[in-house]
Amino acid sequence: MKIELYINRESYQIDIVPRDRLLDVLRRYRGLTGTKEGCGEGECGACAVILDGRLVNSCMVPALELHGSKVITVEGLAGETDPLQRAFVEEGAVQCGFCTPGMVMAARSLLARNPNPSREEIKEGLAGNLCRCTGYEKIIKAVSRAAQEGYGKIAASDLEDQEMVRPSGPPVLSEDEKERIFLPYDLDEACEALEKHPDIYMLAGTTDFYPDIKKGAKFPEKLMDLTHLCDLKKIEEEEGVVVIGSGVTTQRIAEDPVVGGYFPALREAADMSAAIAIKNKATIGGNLMTASPAADMPPVLLMLGASVIFRSSSGRREVPMEDFFRGYRKTAIEPGELLESVRIPIPAEGTSQAFYKRGSRKSLTIARVNVACSARLDNGVIRDMKVVAGTMAVLPTVITAVSELVEGKPVTQSLVEAVREAARDGVHPRTSEEYRKNVTGNLVARFVMELGQDL
Template sequence: MRIALSINGEKLNFEVSPLDRLLDILRTYKGLTGTKEGCGEGECGACAVILDGRLVNSCMIPAMELHGSKVLTVEGLEGEGDLLQRAFVEEGAVQCGFCTPGMVMASRALLARRPHPTREEIKEGLAGNLCRCTGYEKIIKAVSRAADEGYGEIAKADLDFQEMEKPSEPAGLSESEMDKVFLPYDLDEACQVLSRFDDVYMLAGTTDFYPDLKKGKPVPGRLMDLTHICELKKIDVSEANVIIGSGVTTQRIAEDPTIAEFFPALREAADSSAAIAIKNRATLGGNLMTASPAADIPPVLMMLGAKAVLRSSSGRREIPMDSLFKGYRETVRRPDELLDSVMIPTPKKGTVQVFYKRGSRKSLTISRVNVACSARLEDGVVRDMKVVAGTMSIFPSPLVQVSEMVEGKPITASLVEAVREAARDGVHPRTSEEYRKNITGNMVARFLSELGQRF
């Protein structure tokens, strides 16, 4: 296929394979070897670049979605005159140098969004970039120095690239690709493709796709890129519902003020799910439709009473979240449907929501245990408590017995202990049974105890 894009301000045309990675285009096609390949699956950040104003891992970006895009790599910075790179050198933030280009690009992306970051914000902005040499302290110092020298004002220009316009000419597909690769720009066009073929594999963030290929999963026969469909990227608010498009990224969910106001548990689940280069790509739709037992967002949506809106050429279906999953890595979506959006009812006034997770690290990790809880206190008693535990089985588990146990009761120490035991006994983990049961019970008891302390 033929694509046109801008790399470091230079407009270029390439003949590529649809699944060539942006990393391949930069290093092999263009000869820009500053961008490195480390893990090849989005874990290390060595390949980080700025794509349309957002930090991404170039090892996970397919060529088929790049037509009309703007890419900035380390070579596109100002060389020896670049304040950020000079700060890295002079503060001793460079040793072997393999991770440095990705680290510099992550730092630039951070300073574009937060020109004067705190130490914690610097650590958060670099959380997806690994360094085996420096211990990070001098890297943090270098970023802080660049911020003090006003680098954020320079980096802010990158944000002008965020909104992509439809190119005047579409990407050029070869004759052999015509019925194999689909690049729709609107929802109707995508649904028409799905009505014609029953074996179309849809791509959005591709944060699972390339790691799966690396593990030996076969390449699908037909591919459809959904990243250019603006209708899937909307967040609409009404008095009764908030509707989030399936193409909305987890980073946008984490940043959106409406989500933070109405659904703080959803914001927390999105924010703690991954480092920013992954969150800039991972979508709400992917988090749901991959049907991973370890996903963080499905338990929250189930707790919130959300519905999945499935769309096809023949109409739409609204599926309650607790009916969306039917087996391991399976949903009720038909081959002619795609996930249009998720519809979440606005919560009653006074509702408290939380999302807790435990993994091998505090966040940015796959959950071993996660729990979403909500409830409110009315006249001193618990109302409408909902608890959903994730990661225990092939899909999230509502703990109905806990909800029934606390309804209409005041929060007491004995009730908290009873809830701990009920939550513990209400889950049936596949592995590490005692550990995960205990953590689940502790999480639910913590929520109820802290709810009582709020009022």
């Protein structure tokens, strides 16, 4: 397969193997070994680069989606004259050096978006990058120094003119690849391919794809890249609903003012889901279609009364979230369909929402408990409360006992305690039963207590 790719502001025609990763293209095809391979699962950040203006882990980006993209690696910076790299050296933030290129790229991406970050914002911006020498304090100082020296103005160039560059022509596939690799640029084309080849494996964010391959999953024979389908990347407000395309990334959801205004719980779930390099790739569609019991989006979307739209050559089909999951790693999608969008009704005015998540560490963790809650106060009493817990079982758990208990009642201490017990008894965890029951009860009780503070 031949693609045209812009690396460090120069155009290249590269013959690639479609199953390769961006990391392989940079190191093997271009000899840009500053980008390191660490974990190969998006956990360490050693392979971080800036792709089309966004920080990503290059070990998780398939080469087949790169036609027309712009990549900036550590070699594309100004070397010894680059103020950010100089700050790393002079602050002693360079130790064994293995993680340094990824740290530098993460810092540059942060300063491009936020030229004057606080200490906490620097820590958050670097959170997806591991330093095996445990030298984080000096790294934070180096980024802070670069910010004070005005490096954000230099880094902002990465965000300029990031519209998809129109290559000289389409990617060139061999005759064999034409039967296995599908690169649609509109939905009709994608649905036509699915109708003829219902066994195609669809790729979007690929944040689970390569880690699963590394763990032994079989590489699919047929692949379809969805990243060039603009219709899947829209967030639109319609009459009474917000429509989020399945290709919208979790970072966009976390940043979008419409989502944040109507659905603060969804914004919080997106923001807490991963480090920024993962959130810049992971999509809401992928979070749903993997059907993982630990996923953060499903409990929130179920609580919000969302539905999904499947698209095929025959048209569209709407499925309520309560009917979306059919079992462990199974959804309601039919052969020949793709997930087009998620439709979320706009809540009644005055509705409060919350998303809580607890895991084995403070941040960037897979949830051991996650809970989505919503309710509104009407003349001092609770109305329309919904509670959904994730990670407890194969499917998200709607805790109807809590909704029935609080309907029409004012918030009192005795009601808060009753809610704690009802929520605790409303979940049936597969493992760590007492811990998960207790945490669920405490979180739902906290929501009701905070709701009462609005009185």
